[in-house]
Amino acid sequence: MDQQLQISILKELLRQIDSGANADAGVQYRVPTSIYADPDLAAQEWDQFYQNHPQMIGLSGDLPEPNSFLTLNDFGVPIIATRDSSGKFRAFLNICRHRATRVETEPRGKRKLFVCPFHAWSYSTSGDLVAIADQDDFGEVDKSCRGLIELPAVEAAGLLFVHPKPDGSLDAEALLSKPLLDEMTSIGFDQFVFGADKTIDMKLNWKLANDTFGETYHFQKLHKNTLGQLFIGNNTHMEEFGRHHRFTTANRSLLQMRQLPEEEWQIQRATFVAYHLFPNIQMFWTGDTISLVRIYPDPDNPGRSISQVSIYFTPEAYESATSLDEAAREQAVKDTYKFEEGAVRSPSIEGALEVFTSTIEHEDYVMGEYQQQAAESNLAGEALFGRNEPVLHHFHRSYREALGLPHFETV
Numbered sequence: 225m226d227q228q229l230q231i232s233i234l235k236e237l238l239r240q241i242d243s244g245a246n247a248d249a250g251v252q253y254r255v256p257t258s259i260y261a262d263p264d265l266a267a268q269e270w271d272q273f274y275q276n277h278p279q280m281i282g283l284s285g286d287l288p289e290p291n292s293f294l295t296l297n298d299f300g301v302p303i304i305a306t307r308d309s310s311g312k313f314r315a316f317l318n319i320c321r322h323r324a325t326r327v328e329t330e331p332r333g334k335r336k337l338f339v340c341p342f343h344a345w346s347y348s349t350s351g352d353l354v355a356i357a358d359q360d361d362f363g364e365v366d367k368s369c370r371g372l373i374e375l376p377a378v379e380a381a382g383l384l385f386v387h388p389k390p391d392g393s394l395d396a397e398a399l400l401s402k403p404l405l406d407e408m409t410s411i412g413f414d415q416f417v418f419g420a421d422k423t424i425d426m427k428l429n430w431k432l433a434n435d436t437f438g439e440t441y442h443f444q445k446l447h448k449n450t451l452g453q454l455f456i457g458n459n460t461h462m463e464e465f466g467r468h469h470r471f472t473t474a475n476r477s478l479l480q481m482r483q484l485p486e487e488e489w490q491i492q493r494a495t496f497v498a499y500h501l502f503p504n505i506q507m508f509w510t511g512d513t514i515s516l517v518r519i520y521p522d523p524d525n526p527g528r529s530i531s532q533v534s535i536y537f538t539p540e541a542y543e544s545a546t547s548l549d550e551a552a553r554e555q556a557v558k559d560t561y562k563f564e565e566g567a568v569r570s571p572s573i574e575g576a577l578e579v580f581t582s583t584i585e586h587e588d589y590v591m592g593e594y595q596q597q598a599a600e601s602n603l604a605g606e607a608l609f610g611r612n613e614p615v616l617h618h619f620h621r622s623y624r625e626a627l628g629l630p631h632f633e634t635v
């Protein structure tokens with residue numbers, strides 16, 4: 225990431241901290257709470273944003289070597305993603321061409337052949353139908369026409385994208401814009417190694433889950449004993465890239481970093497750098513780690529969403545995280561929110577996941593469940609997005625625009 229850009233973002237955050245004022249969008253919005261409970265809106269979102277929109281499914285590190293695979297079933301289509309024997313990222317429907325069951329049931333791993341558990345038809349990581357069990361009995365099959373059904377798949381800037389429709393169009397630059405792709409490429413997301421994952425399945429609309437990642441106004445209130453120990457709160461820098469954005473907020477290290485010459489400032493040490501990729505991705509880069517959150521609606525229930533959290537590490541941090549003994553891992557969880565001036569702690573897998581338990585699941589998403597209940601009661605009328613919540617303005621403006629809906633009314 226360009227050093228001048230880092231300096232300008234950090235200076236803006238310092239300006240806000242010094243002046244005691246958060247970012248100011250200059251306008252408040254009136255938000256009908258029905259947007260979180262309306263089944264017709266939910267059906268449009270599912271159709272346009274999940275069934276017919278490219279999906280980011282992970283990072284390059286999820287498929288670390290030739291013949292690695294990953295399966296998922298988050299957006300109504302069973303997917304098997306592979307790095308084929310030549311190293312190319314590919315994606316297929318995880319559907320056997322014999323009787324349409326799932327070919328692979330493990331979440332991730334490495335195999336040269338996928339053998340369907342039902343009748344043992346086998347496929348290569350390039351999707352070719354390689355062998356049919358007892359073919360003499362089964363009868364003639366043209367194997368060349370019965371490979372796994374391939375989906376458009378693109379690997380760019382260390383991110384893996386799939387289109388859920390075999391004839392869907394997928395172009396990373398058209399999807400993300402060149403400046404955003406270049407910036408993410410410069411960070412080197414492709415170097416990160418998968419460490420651990422976690423699923424949070426709770427009773428809140430997928431947009432409420434997205435909203436919890438869209439403002440820092442609450443850090444010193446809701447998170448005063450958790451994330452608020454590490455982050456200052458009430459400071460926000462956002463840059464829009466079409467429907468996507470980058471959102472940064474300062475942690476306490478920024479107050480020491482400001483003493484250093486500007487050319488030594490490192491944004492990933494003094495903030496989290498969050499990338500929201502429309503519609504459902506929240507990705508946090510904090511130097512040694514990336515936390516990726518993929519948020520999915522339940523197509524049958526607007527009041528439920530599933531957040532798939534994956535944690536990635538730099539190779540060095542992964543090495544050190546996986547060499548910790550049990551006592552050190554327990555200590556790391558206890559120290560999750562302990563701020564030590566000037567200390568750069570190497571991250572642990574358990575500590576990284578702990579943030580998603582104690583801050584996100586037990587605090588943010590609990591608020592989301594309360595908001596959901598209010599929305600479903602039909603009595604709450606409207607909520608407000610403040611002048612200090614510009615990231616929420618952008619997310620809601622973006623999906624409404626995509627659906628052809630007008631933006632909310634201002635106050």
Ligand SMILES: [Fe+2]
Pocket residue numbers: 436442446447583588
């Ligand atoms: Fe929060």
